[in-house]
Amino acid sequence: MSETLVILGGSVRAAAFSAQRSGFDPYCADCFADVDLAGRFQTTRVADYPDGLAAPAAEAPFGGWMYTGGLENCPELVDKIASKRTLYGNPGSILKRVRDPKRLVDALARGGLPYPAVNPTAVNLPRDGSWLRKHRRSTGGRLVQIWDPRTAAPRDDPDWYFQQRIAGRPVSAVYVSAGGQATLLGVTEQLAGTDWCNGKFFWYCGSLGPIQLDSPIRSIFEQIGNQLGYEFGLMGLFGVDAILADNVIWPVEVNPRYPASVEILERAMGIKAIEIHVDACRRGKLPELVTTNSRRWSGKAVLYAKKDCVINDAFAQRVVAENHGTTWPAVADIPEVGKEIAATEPITTVLAECESREQLEQMLRDRIARLETMLFG
Numbered sequence: 018m019s020e021t022l023v024i025l026g027g028s029v030r031a032a033a034f035s036a037q038r039s040g041f042d043p044y045c046a047d048c049f050a051d052v053d054l055a056g057r058f059q060t061t062r063v064a065d066y067p068d069g070l071a072a073p074a075a076e077a078p079f080g081g082w083m084y085t086g087g088l089e090n091c092p093e094l095v096d097k098i099a100s101k102r103t104l105y106g107n108p109g110s111i112l113k114r115v116r117d118p119k120r121l122v123d124a125l126a127r128g129g130l131p132y133p134a135v136n137p138t139a140v141n142l143p144r145d146g147s148w149l150r151k152h153r154r155s156t157g158g159r160l161v162q163i164w165d166p167r168t169a170a171p172r173d174d175p176d177w178y179f180q181q182r183i184a185g186r187p188v189s190a191v192y193v194s195a196g197g198q199a200t201l202l203g204v205t206e207q208l209a210g211t212d213w214c215n216g217k218f219f220w221y222c223g224s225l226g227p228i229q230l231d232s233p234i235r236s237i238f239e240q241i242g243n244q245l246g247y248e249f250g251l252m253g254l255f256g257v258d259a260i261l262a263d264n265v266i267w268p269v270e271v272n273p274r275y276p277a278s279v280e281i282l283e284r285a286m287g288i289k290a291i292e293i294h295v296d297a298c299r300r301g302k303l304p305e306l307v308t309t310n311s312r313r314w315s316g317k318a319v320l321y322a323k324k325d326c327v328i329n330d331a332f333a334q335r336v337v338a339e340n341h342g343t344t345w346p347a348v349a350d351i352p353e354v355g356k357e358i359a360a361t362e363p364i365t366t367v368l369a370e371c372e373s374r375e376q377l378e379q380m381l382r383d384r385i386a387r388l389e390t391m392l393f394g
Contacts, residue, residue, distance in 0.1 A: 018042075019040060019041055019042035020040075020041055020042065020080060020081075021041070021042050021043075021044055021077065021078045021079060021080030021081075022036050022041040022042065022043055022044070022080055022081060022082070022083065022105075022291070022295075023043075023044045023045075023046075023073075023074060023077045023080060023081070023082035023083075023102065024036060024043050024044070024045050024046075024082070024083055024084070024085065025045075025046050025047070025070045025073070025074060025082060025083075025084050025085070025088065025098070026047055026070075026084050026085030026086055026087055026088055026274075026275075027047060027048050027066065027067075027085065027086050027087035027088075027156070028047050028048065028049055028085065028086065028350065029043075029045045029046070029047040029054070029085050030047075030049075030051060030053065030054045030349060030350050031085075031275075031277070031279065031280045031349070032083070032085050032275045032279075032291065033045050033054060033057075033058055034057075034280075035275075035279065035280060035283060035289070035290050035291045036291040037057075037058075038283070038289055038291075039289040039290070039291040039292035039295070040292065041291060041295075042058075042080075043058045044058065044059050044073075044077045044078060044080070045058050045059065045060040045061070046060065046061040046062075046063050046070050046073035046074070047060075047062070047063065047085075048062070048063055048066050049062065049350065049352070050062035051349075051350050051351050051352055051353075052351040052352065052353050053346065053349055053350070053351045054350075061073040066087075067087060067088060067091050067094055068094065070088075070094070070098070071094065071097060071098060074098045074101075074102060075101065077102075080102075080103075081102065081103040081104070081105050081295070081299075082098065082099075082102050082103070082104060082105065083104070083105045083106050083253075083274075083275065083291075083294065083295075084106060084274055084275075085274060085275045086156050086157065086272070086274065086275075086276075086277060087156050088274065089107075089112050089116060089156075089272060089273050089274050090112075090116065090153075090154035090155075090156060092108075092109030092110070092112040092113050093109060095107075095108060095109050095112065096108060096109040096110075104298075105253060105294060105295050105298040105299065106252060106253050106254075106273075106274055106294075106298060107251060107252055107253070107255075107273045107274065111249055111250055111251065111252075111273065112273060114249055115245070115249040115251065115271050115273050116153070116271070116273070118135045118151075118153075118178050118180065119135060119137075121268075121270075121271060122134075122135050124244060124245060124248035124249065125241075125244065125245075125268060127244075127248070128240065128241075128244035128248075130237075130240065130241060130244060130266075130268070131265055131266070131267055132267065132268060133180050133181035133182070133183050133260075133267055133269055134180070134181040135178055135179065135180050135181070136148075136178065136179040136180075137175075137178050137179075138172070138173045138179070139164065139172040139173060139179060140173075142164065142179055144164055144165050144166050144168070145165065146163050146164070146165045146182065147164075147181070147182055148163075148164040148179050148180065148181060148182055149161055149162065149163060149164060149179065149180045149181075149182045149219075150162040150163075150164045150168060150170065150177055150178075150179055151177065151178055151179070151180055152176060152177055153176055153177065153178060154176070157220060157221040157277075158209060158210075158218070158219035158220045158221050159220055161218060161219040162218070163182070163218075164179060180269065183260040183262055183267045183269070184260075184262060185260040185261050185262030185263070185267070186206065186260065186261045186262070187206070187207040187209050187258070187259075187260060187261075188204055188205065188206055188207060188228065188258075188259050188260070188261050189204065189205050189207050189224065189256050189257065189258050189259070189276060189277075189278045190203075190204045190238050190241070190242065190256065190257045190259060191203055191204070191205075191254065191255075191256050191276050191278060191279055191282055192242040192245075192246070192251075192254070192255055192256070192257070193253060193254050193255075193293050193294060193297045193303060193304065194242070194245075194246035194251040194252060194253065194255060194297065194303075195246075195252060195253070195297040195298070195301040195302065195303055196301050196303075197246055197247040197250065198243055198246055198247070198303060199239075199242035199243050199245065199246035199251070199255075199303075200242070200303045200304055201235070201238050201239050201242050202279075202282055202286075202288065202290075202293075202304075203226060203227040203228075203282040203285075203286060204226060204227060204228045204230060204238060205224040205225060205226030205227060205228060205278040205281050205282070206224065206225045206226055206228060206374075207221065207223075207224055207258070207278075208221075208222040208223040208224065208225065208318060209221060209222060210222065211223070211318070213318075213382050213385060213386075214318050214319055214320055214321055214385060215320065215321040215322065215323040216319070216321055217321075217361070220321070221277060221319070222318060222319050222321075223316060223317045223318035223319055223366075223381070224277065224278035224281045224316060224317060225281070225314060225315075225316035225374060225377060225378065226278065226281050226282065226285065226314065226315065226316070227281070227282055227285050227286065227315075233264070234261075234264060234266070237266050238266060241257060241259075241266065241268055242257070245257065245271060249271075249273075251273055252297060252298050253274075253294040253295075253297045253298045254274065254275050254276065254279065254290060254293070254294045254297075255271060255272060255273045255274065255276070256271070256272040256276030256277075256278065256279075257270070257271055257272070258270045258271075258272065275290070275291075275294065280317070280368075281315045281316060281317060282315075284315040284345055284368075284370060285313060285314070285315040285370070288304075312372075313370055313371065313372060314370065314371060314372070314373060314374050314376075314377040315368075315369070315370045315377070316368065316369055316370075316377045316378070316381055317349075317366050317367065317368040317369075317381070318366070318367050318381040318382075318384075318385055319350075319363050319365075319366050320363070320364045320365050320366070320367065320385050320388060320389065321361060321362065321363055321364065322358045322359065322360050322361065322362050322363075322364050322392075323360065323389075323393065324360045324393070325357070325358070325359055325360050326357075326358050326364070326392045326393065327355065327356070327357050327358070328352045328353065328354050328355060328356045328358065328364075328392070329354065329391065329392065330354060331391040332354075332388060332391040332392055333351075333354050334391075335387055335388055335391045336348045336351055336365070336388070339367075339384060339387070339388075345368060345370070346368060347367060347368060347369065347384060348365055348366070348367055348368070348384070348388070349365070349366045349367075349368060350363070350365050350366040351365055352364065352365065364388075364392070365388065367381055367384040367385055367388070368381075369381050369384065
């Protein structure tokens with residue numbers, strides 16, 4: 018019988034299917050309980066997020082647990098659940114340190130690595146767009162603002178901080194860490210605020226990759242992962258969002274849990290991410306050096322609602338057509354027919370794989386457009 022793995026978070030579909038590919042029996046709780054997730058695994062939809070995750074965690078069968086996006090901002094809840102169930106991931110003490118912008122900057126500085134400047138307040142900061150205002154509990158870029166005259170939020174608030182804005186290519190590196198060391202699994206390009214996804218500002222809209230890295234850039238990414246693994250004692254999978262500008266890597270944030278881009282690397286490179294994650298957490302075992310040798314591009318894009326909508330039969334039929342005959346889904350995170358989705362909320366995720374980045378983006382665009390037509394005409 019497969020080992021139970023409880024998976025909790027804002028959205029757990031990608032991690033659940035990854036866990037199944039690694040030989041686990043996922044038991045899931047998140048905010049959506051989408052059709053493809055609930056149709057395959059025992060799943061609880063949580064209305065009172067994140068506190069509502071504690072109940073299904075307590076009721077689940079015996080086994081370890083892990084978390085996905087959002088819970089890195091809830092260290093007390095993580096520790097509460099971990100007091101009763103074995104955690105595969107980072108406890109609250111690590112989360113508090115690695116999610117502290119000042120501590121992150123200090124850790125990078127000690128490693129001789131570049132970093133955007135941070136400031137706890139807006140005092141003496143120009144409002145010319147050269148700084149960002151970020152919430153300390155932001156996830157998916159939803160609470161990131163350009164600090165300029167149009168930003169109406171209060172200047173100083175302990176829940177917010179300011180970070181120097183770096184122009185360049187947004188990327189995300191994925192690592193696995195144990196014993197103060199980290200192995201780089203791969204790097205993807207991030208889609209952020211993408212208009213054809215109805216994304217805004219800095220919202221996470223998807224990932225494309227893996228990016229082929231030359232030796233010097235790969236070496237710096239590896240140095241970043243090892244420095245963070247050593248400084249914070251990170252365990253298991255984690256991601257680093259960064260800006261790549263003129264061959265300089267500027268780390269902007271650490272996601273100390275299963276990152277959204279992992280399934281892109283799994284699809285392109287054939288790795289089993291949850292197996293790697295659990296081995297690192299349970300046995301302190303890291304995989305041998307991972308080489309990004311895939312000649313194909315893999316990607317996903319998130320469709321957001323441009324206005325309030327209701328999932329209809331035409332949308333459901335289009336999803337079935339898109340997924341027909343595919344080994345990996347072309348559409349995932351599938352909402353049930355009749356579900357009401359408010360403007361700006363995520364609707365679904367489309368995925369694709371092909372020979373070039375340009376072809377990949379066009380395939381994702383086309384799938385988004387076909388699904389959007391079913392909802393909005």
